Amino acid sequence: MLxxxxxFVATALAEIIGCFLPYLWLRKGGSILLLIPAAASLALFVWLLTLHPAASGRVYAAYGGVYVATALLWLRYVxxxxxxxxxxxxxxxxxLGMAIIVWGWRGN
Structure with a gap:
């Protein structure tokens, strides 16, 4: 489980960074060059999602719980x-929802 x-936390950070960098470019006057690490971060995000052994729908559902918590921590600290x-x-x-879904992977 750990x-x-x-x-999932690494995956969430890759997704958030991949979306935050274009936000900096579009809304905060950042350099267009921010799109290069943004694209790399989003590619990393997609790859990380493939590393789980469960069916993709279960992975996405469980990931959502961790994404919510990670996004709130981003909101707080960034x-x-x-x-x-x-x-x-x-x-x-x-x-808790993520933990219940992941715990269920054992039975499938």
């Missing part, structure tokens, strides 16, 4: 926004 979760108790509870619920 290995899967860490892989964007500097203080998270509410609702953010933390929502992240916990999302991670």
């Amino acid at each position: 290995k899967t979760t860490l892989l 964007d500097g926004v203080k998270l509410s108790v609702y953010d933390w509870v929502g992240a916990g619920v999302a991670l």
Whole structure:
């Protein structure tokens, strides 16, 4: 479970970075050269999703829970926004959903 979760966190960071860099270019006046590492980060994101042994739909569903929690941590530590108790509870619920789905991989 820990290995899967860490892989999902790496996957989420690759996706978030791959989307954040074009945002910097389009909305914050960043260099168009940001699209190069953005594309590489999104390619890494896709590759990381293929490393799981479960069917793709299950991987995407479980990944979603980790993505939610990782995105909220990004919001806190990169964007500097203080998270509410609702953010933390929502992240916990999302991670619980991921854990239930991943636990079910054992039976299939």
